Amino acid sequence: MAAADSPSAALRRRDLCSRGIRLAGKMRSDVVDLLDTYVERQGLDASASVAAVEGVPAAAAERWDEQTGTQRLLENLAAYRAFRTLLAQMLEEQREQLGDADTALGRALAAVLLQVSAFAYHLEELLRLESRGPPSEEGAGPPPLSHLTLFEKKLRGLGVLRELAQWAVRSARDLRQLSKPSPGSSSAPSPAQSP
Amino acid sequence: MFSVWNWVAHGLYLLLNVCSLEVSGGLVQSCGHIIPESPVLALGSNFTALCILNESCLDFGNIYANQIIWKIKNRVVPKEQYREINRTVSSVTFNDTSLLATPLTCNILADGQIEQNIYGITVTVGLPPEKPTNLSCIVYQVSRLTYPMNCTWNPGRHTFLDTHFRLKYRWPQENFPDCIPKDVNNSCTISDVQFFVNLEVWVEAANALGKAESDPLVLDPIEIVKPLSPHNLTVNSGILPTVLKLSWENRISAAVMKLKFNIRYRIVGSTNWIQVPPEDTASPRTSFSVQGLRPYTEYVFSIRCMKEDGVGYWSNWSEEKTGVTTEDKPSKGPPIWRIIDTSHSPASWTVHLMWKALEPFEANGVILRYEVTVRAKSSLSSPPEKYSVNTTNLTLKLLNGTYEVTVIAHNSVGASPPSVLLIPASNSKAPVKNVRTLPKDGKLWVGWTVPNSYVLKYVIEWCLVSNSSDCVIEWQNEPGNVQGTYLKGDIKPFKCYLITVYPLYADGQGSGQSVKAYLQQDRPSKGPTVQTKKVGKAEAVLTWNHLTVDEQNGFIRSYTIFYKTVDGNETAVTVDPSKTEYTLSSLTSDTLYTVRMMAYTDEGGRSGPDFTFTTQKFGKGEIEAIVVPVCLAFLLIVLLGVLFCFNKRDL
Numbered sequence: 001m002a003a004a005d006s007p008s009a010a011l012r013r014r015d016l017c018s019r020g021i022r023l024a025g026k027m028r029s030d031v032v033d034l035l036d037t038y039v040e041r042q043g044l045d046a047s048a049s050v051a052a053v054e055g056v057p058a059a060a061a062e063r064w065d066e067q068t069g070t071q072r073l074l075e076n077l078a079a080y081r082a083f084r085t086l087l088a089q090m091l092e093e094q095r096e097q098l099g100d101a102d103t104a105l106g107r108a109l110a111a112v113l114l115q116v117s118a119f120a121y122h123l124e125e126l127l128r129l130e131s132r133g134p135p136s137e138e139g140a141g142p143p144p145l146s147h148l149t150l151f152e153k154k155l156r157g158l159g160v161l162r163e164l165a166q167w168a169v170r171s172a173r174d175l176r177q178l179s180k181p182s183p184g185s186s187s188a189p190s191p192a193q194s195p
Numbered sequence: 196m197f198s199v200w201n202w203v204a205h206g207l208y209l210l211l212n213v214c215s216l217e218v219s220g221g222l223v224q225s226c227g228h229i230i231p232e233s234p235v236l237a238l239g240s241n242f243t244a245l246c247i248l249n250e251s252c253l254d255f256g257n258i259y260a261n262q263i264i265w266k267i268k269n270r271v272v273p274k275e276q277y278r279e280i281n282r283t284v285s286s287v288t289f290n291d292t293s294l295l296a297t298p299l300t301c302n303i304l305a306d307g308q309i310e311q312n313i314y315g316i317t318v319t320v321g322l323p324p325e326k327p328t329n330l331s332c333i334v335y336q337v338s339r340l341t342y343p344m345n346c347t348w349n350p351g352r353h354t355f356l357d358t359h360f361r362l363k364y365r366w367p368q369e370n371f372p373d374c375i376p377k378d379v380n381n382s383c384t385i386s387d388v389q390f391f392v393n394l395e396v397w398v399e400a401a402n403a404l405g406k407a408e409s410d411p412l413v414l415d416p417i418e419i420v421k422p423l424s425p426h427n428l429t430v431n432s433g434i435l436p437t438v439l440k441l442s443w444e445n446r447i448s449a450a451v452m453k454l455k456f457n458i459r460y461r462i463v464g465s466t467n468w469i470q471v472p473p474e475d476t477a478s479p480r481t482s483f484s485v486q487g488l489r490p491y492t493e494y495v496f497s498i499r500c501m502k503e504d505g506v507g508y509w510s511n512w513s514e515e516k517t518g519v520t521t522e523d524k525p526s527k528g529p530p531i532w533r534i535i536d537t538s539h540s541p542a543s544w545t546v547h548l549m550w551k552a553l554e555p556f557e558a559n560g561v562i563l564r565y566e567v568t569v570r571a572k573s574s575l576s577s578p579p580e581k582y583s584v585n586t587t588n589l590t591l592k593l594l595n596g597t598y599e600v601t602v603i604a605h606n607s608v609g610a611s612p613p614s615v616l617l618i619p620a621s622n623s624k625a626p627v628k629n630v631r632t633l634p635k636d637g638k639l640w641v642g643w644t645v646p647n648s649y650v651l652k653y654v655i656e657w658c659l660v661s662n663s664s665d666c667v668i669e670w671q672n673e674p675g676n677v678q679g680t681y682l683k684g685d686i687k688p689f690k691c692y693l694i695t696v697y698p699l700y701a702d703g704q705g706s707g708q709s710v711k712a713y714l715q716q717d718r719p720s721k722g723p724t725v726q727t728k729k730v731g732k733a734e735a736v737l738t739w740n741h742l743t744v745d746e747q748n749g750f751i752r753s754y755t756i757f758y759k760t761v762d763g764n765e766t767a768v769t770v771d772p773s774k775t776e777y778t779l780s781s782l783t784s785d786t787l788y789t790v791r792m793m794a795y796t797d798e799g800g801r802s803g804p805d806f807t808f809t810t811q812k813f814g815k816g817e818i819e820a821i822v823v824p825v826c827l828a829f830l831l832i833v834l835l836g837v838l839f840c841f842n843k844r845d846l
Binding site: 019022023025026029030033114115117124 | 366367387389390415417448450
């Protein structure tokens with residue numbers, strides 16, 4: 001059972017969840033807009049199919065119902081930390097490629113990156129309230145991209161954004177589940193450590 | 196040859212200059228310095244400066260620290276504030292820096308009592324920055340995706356120094372670059388903010404004397420948003436004449452926030468805005484049907500929005516858009532009246548029917564025609580006659596009798612309720628009594644005494660009486676329960692109006708009771724023209740015409756006749772205003788008289804032209820009374836003479 005079930009903790013959890021849900025909603029809306037801009041600027045075909053991106057967990061979870069709140073939070077956190085790194089990489093590539101750091105695409109990418117960062121922070125705070133504490137960031141970053149061609153990099157970027165859009169929907173659902181006031185649903189029933 | 200000497204001369208000159216510079220280097224080089232150099236001091240604090248003389252300087256004629264004179268600008272600092280630290284150092288202390296000014300100079304009284312300046316410093320006095328207060332921020336939506344945040348604060352008292360302000364803001368895990376105000380010291384705009392994350396904002400003020408920080412403000416920018424107003428407002432009329440449907444586009448996406456609205460509207464030309472009840476528009480929407488409007492009326496609409504839960508600021512009102520409601524059938528029939536002309540023959544009337552056009556809020560559209568039905572009540576067999584006209588009057592020739600006139604106004608939607616006027620064969624019912632008028636507040640009030648029976652309504656007629664134009668009748672209806680009213684219409688002052696009051700009953704009409712009235716009277720514009728009808732020895736009959744209505748300007752209350760001889764006093768005689776003749780008596784015979792008349796209203800009188808006449812020398816019959824006896828006497832003398840002659844002859 002989570003030790004921090006005091007009224008102030010419950011209030012804080014509710015506040016974080018509600019703002020997290022709205023942030024996830026806005027993030028999804030912004031990522032969808034960003035996808036259009038990205039496809040246009042990078043000269044891609046919007047319907048191109050992209051293989052799963054390495055380093056990003058898939059948003060579609062097979063056994064979502066069976067997961068505990070904490071498990072969901074941890075999955076979300078891992079995903080968004082990965083996205084944070086990937087988006088920073090994309091921003092860097094875009095600046096190198098297109099030269100001008102202040103283009104509309106660059107600004108939109110930077111804004112989404114900030115939101116991903118903020119969302120990751122929300123998740124860390126929620127985990128702290130679970131008296132679980134967020135796991136430390138792993139040193140291993142995403143695989144280097146130097147072996148990819150320019151075109152492959154662009155496709156990868158497309159994949160990242162599409163997956164992020166899916167994750168935003170999933171995260172909103174996860175947080176809504178978390179904010180329901182049923183006791184015990186937010187903590188692991190078994191003392192076993194989550195991965 | 197000459198140029199070579201030139202060069203040599205120039206070279207020697209330069210050499211001399213260089214040498215002299217080296218020689219006088221000791222004088223040009225400064226003799227000492229002051230520490231601190233260019234201090235910035237807090238107002239009211241104390242301050243000590245030291246003037247340190249160079250060793251090399253002391254060789255020049257006995258210069259010691261105790262000869263140092265401190266000066267502020269050109270005022271000497273009192274010696275009590277000096278302290279000689281040692282042979283080469285002098286200090287000056289100020290207990291209150293508010294008395295300091297710039298520059299502070301260290302001077303020495305050298306040999307020969309000449310004051311020489313050694314060094315000087317600029318002193319800047321000011322205050323450290325006060326803690327900035329009243330920090331408040333607002334996020335203005337500038338475009339669909341851009342949300343700059345503008346923060347303002349109170350910068351505190353004036354510091355007299357160059358004070359820099361920075362607006363600092365951060366997330367718990369992320370720092371952002373400071374916002375530096377441009378040209379002002381009390382506000383700064385951050386170009387874009389993210390929503391749903393708590394932002395900590397504070398202001399830092401710094402100058403040479405210190406730093407100060409405001410209390411931090413922690414807010415989620417979504418709670419201080421002033422959105423852009425909705426745009427592309429369209430207004431459409433529907434089937435119902437009291438409803439208009441508004442549609443618009445919101446410029447803030449639902450992912451950012453849900454909106455609530457205020458809608459306001461007014462009739463074109465009016466300044467009163469009417470609000471749609473806010474609770475009806477308190478949820479997200481892009482259209483709304485406004486009800487309860489007047490038919491066939493042009494309205495102006497405007498809308499604004501804010502966050503649905505009321506946290507934040509209302510947007511500005513959107514651009515106005517107009518729309519017109521559709522027509523509805525008229526709500527009332529027009530008021531009807533009539534003028535009956537019986538001049539041609541008493542059995543056949545010429546009836547001028549007239550009715551008033553409906554006001555826009557009763558007409559509910561454009562009146563296309565009026566349907567007039569005249570039914571003779573006296574003979575049930577004849578069918579009613581119908582007329583369709585598009586003017587507001589109708590003239591008919593009718594036989595003497597009782598008629599019922601109905602007028603219905605038609606517009607493109609339908610017909611008004613009927614308006615009915617009963618024209619009885621004779622106005623036999625009880626009339627009103629005691630019609631009186633009273634000018635009041637620039638309007639003419641008419642009152643009457645109510646007859647005993649129940650009156651449906653009153654009709655007040657009035658017309659302007661004038662010699663130069665016909666008396667054109669204007670009229671108005673009044674409800675049956677009043678005893679007086681103001682005349683609606685343009686009543687001019689100094690003009691005579693004939694006012695008539697008719698009571699209308701359910702089954703007949705009373706005869707009209709009339710009165711003449713003026714809104715405001717004036718003295719007559721002309722005086723009466725008097726002349727003589729007949730002049731005698733001691734009397735004269737004067738005659739005149741009454742003034743015309745247009746000349747009177749009021750009710751003539753009296754006439755006064757003034758008459759005088761050439762060298763005599765003027766005599767005045769007052770005459771009743773109904774008279775047109777007057778006889779002057781006790782006049783002197785054979786005398787020239789001048790006579791004039793004045794006509795008076797309540798506001799004054801005006802005199803007519805003078806008229807002169809001469810009384811007769813002899814009265815009526817006087818001449819005969821003298822001539823006949825004289826002739827008779829003459830005749831008698833002749834006869835006597837003749838008789839005497841005859842007598843003499845006989846003898």
